[in-house]
Amino acid sequence: MCQLLGMNCNTPTDIGFSFAGFRRRGGLTDHHADGFGIAFFEPSSVEGAAAGSHMGKAGLRLFYDDKPSHCSPIADLINHYPIKAMNVIAHIRKATQGKLCLANTHPFVREVWGEQWAFAHNGQLQSEFIARLPNVSAQYQPVGSTDSEQAFCYLLNRLKQTFDALPDDATLFAFLTQICRELAGQGLFNCLLSNGRWQLAYAGSLLFYLTRQAPFGQATLADDDLSIDFSEVTTDNDKVTVLVTIPLTSNETWQQLAVDECVVFEQGSKVFADRPDAPRYLSIDEGIAIARRVGASV
C-alpha cells in the first residue's frame, strides 16, 4: 500500500517533474518507503509516435527497486536520464501485505493478446476473497504474494474467459469497469492499468487527475521547492494527463474521481468515463482514514 502516479500523453513526454515530487513521498514527505516501481511505455519509434494515435505496439521499460524512492539510485537515474514515454505507471509502496521483495513490487506486467499490460493497485482486498480466487489452472497466475497481483490476474483471467480476442475499446472499457467495481466490492481498490495506448484509472477512494495543454503555465510541486514553466518545454499541440493518489502540485486545479468512477485516457484526452449516478467525493483525510481502517495506507 501505496500511492499511484500515472501519465498519458499525445507526444512522448518526460515525467521527470512529477516523478521528482512523487518520489519524495517514498520516505521523505510521506512514509511509502518500501520500494517503488515505474513502467514506461515508449513509442516503437519517435517518428511513429509523432504521427499520432495507434502507432503500433509500445515498448515497455520497467524499473523496480526495494530501496525507498527518495534515495534510490534507480530513481536518481530516472531523474537524470529523462525517458520520453506516452504512458507511465508508477507506484511507491508501504508494505501491508506480502513481504518486501521485488516479486511484490508494482507495477505488475502481463502480455495480453500480444500487448504488454501494466497494472498498479492502491488498496487492500479482503483475504476471504483472495483465498477463493481460483488460480491453479488459470492462464494468469501471481508470481508474488500480494492481493494486488492476485486482483490483476483475476481481471485478466476474466477478460480472456469472456473474449476470444481483444474487443473494441467501448466493449473493453465497459468490461474492465465492471471487473473493477467487482473488485472494489471486495475491499479497497484504486488502480491504474495501461496497454501502452490507453490508461484506465479506477477510484475506490482517492484518485486525482490533471490535463495540461496550451496555454501552458507554471507548476509548483507540493512536495518540494521546485517549479517548472511548462510553456518552455512543450509545443502548442501537447496534451498530457497526470493521474495521482494525492495532488502533486499546489497551484493547479486537480480533478477528483468520484468513488467508484472509472475513466480512460488516450493521447492525453479522456475517451471513456463511467461515474456513479450519485457521485460521492472523499476528502483526502477521509480517504486516508478509510485506507487505515482496512489495514492499508495512503
Added chain:
Amino acid sequence: MCQLLGMNCNTPTDIGFSFAGFRRRGGLTDHHADGFGIAFFEPSSVEGAAAGSHMGKAGLRLFYDDKPSHCSPIADLINHYPIKAMNVIAHIRKATQGKLCLANTHPFVREVWGEQWAFAHNGQLQSEFIARLPNVSAQYQPVGSTDSEQAFCYLLNRLKQTFDALPDDATLFAFLTQICRELAGQGLFNCLLSNGRWQLAYAGSLLFYLTRQAPFGQATLADDDLSIDFSEVTTDNDKVTVLVTIPLTSNETWQQLAVDECVVFEQGSKVFADRPDAPRYLSIDEGIAIARRVGASV
C-alpha cells in the same frame, strides 16, 4: 542478433566484472550496438537465498536500453549499483530482424505457471517457419516483431499445450531440449532461458561456459584491461557459472557446448545435459561464418 551472457549461482552474486567486458562488445570491441537488455533474478530475501535451493519465487529486475551498451547510462548504473542476483540473462543486439525498438529488445519475459521466465536468443529462424507459427488464438503472443520472441512464444505455447502444470525438472528439461532442437532445425538457434532457479542453455552454434568455485583465482577480461582476484570477493562455498557466446576472459579455460547440446544449471552446478552422440564443436571463426551466412551476426 546478438551475443548472450548468462549467470547461474548458488549465492547472490554481482555480475559486474563479466558485464564490464560484455558491454564493451556493444559498440566498442564488437559491433552489437543496437541496444541491450539484462534480466536479474534476485532472491526473495537475502536470508532465504543463503539457506540454499528452492527459496521460493525470485523477483525479476529488467533493464533495457536502445543505446549501445558500451555507452548507455543504464549500463553505467548496472556497473555502479551492483545488483546481487542468482540468475542473470543479458543480450546485446546487432539488429538483423525486427526494427530497433524496445519491444524487440531481449530478454523477453512471460509468466509461466506463476513464475517469470526470461529468454534471450542468438540466431535467425527461417521466415517460412515463423510465418507458419499459429498465434492468433495462442496463449502467448509476441509483442514485438522479432523471430526470437516468436520462438519463445512457440516454446511456451507448446509447453502449456503439453502439460497442465509445471512438470518435474527431468521431464521439463527433456521437453525443452526437444523444442530447442525443433527450433534449431528451422534456422540458427542459440538461447538462454531461466525461471530464476535454473538456467537452460542451448547451443545451435557457439556457446561457452565456465564454473568458478574454490580455490578461486584471478581472471582477466578479453575485452578490457581489467582483472579481478575472485578469492577476495568470494567465500569457499560460492559456485558461479557464467555462460557466454564468446569467452569473456583470456586466462581461464572455458567449456564449449557442442552443436545441438542442451545443458541446465542450478545453484551454479550442471544438473542436466543432453549432448549429441557424435558431438561437433565449431571454432569461433566457423560460428561467425555460419551466423553471417543466415543473415545473422555473432
